[in-house]
Amino acid sequence: MLVEPSLQVSIYLDRDAAAAAKRLSAARTVTYATIVMDAIDVAIDSDMLEQVVRDRQIVERPAGSRFPPRRASRRPSRNVGGPSRVLWPVQLTNSELAVLEDLVGQVGAASRSALVSAAVEWYIQLPRVRRMSGQ
Numbered sequence: 001m002l003v004e005p006s007l008q009v010s011i012y013l014d015r016d017a018a019a020a021a022k023r024l025s026a027a028r029t030v031t032y033a034t035i036v037m038d039a040i041d042v043a044i045d046s047d048m049l050e051q052v053v054r055d056r057q058i059v060e061r062p063a064g065s066r067f068p069p070r071r072a073s074r075r076p077s078r079n080v081g082g083p084s085r086v087l088w089p090v091q092l093t094n095s096e097l098a099v100l101e102d103l104v105g106q107v108g109a110a111s112r113s114a115l116v117s118a119a120v121e122w123y124i125q126l127p128r129v130r131r132m133s134g135q
Contacts, residue, residue: 004093006033011113013088017121021088024124032090036116039123040103049119050107056118057110090116 013021021035028034043049092100100112109115123129 006091012085039119052122
């Protein structure tokens, strides 16, 4: 079996999620790429991927509002106190990137980073994953 070379892909991940992913990587002795693929596979198998991406990207209006939901700001204002995001480097092959690109279109994600960060941040909050990472 021929192994493809990998490329570094930068994902913007919540600071706490990045720290939890680092602990999970060390505890399970797996790469960040494995965490990404596991997170997306579990989200798909749980029929949650589209929902976690949507929750990240859409700001719902209050009940009774006459206006539709809006796309969330890509960069929350520092004054708003939104989550702090950090660059999280992941090594992925061209084949893996192609799968991500397909999923971006399927679930309506704004980008690969939006897709991956939504899935990983959801995944590391699962009780069984939190236990594996020592949280």
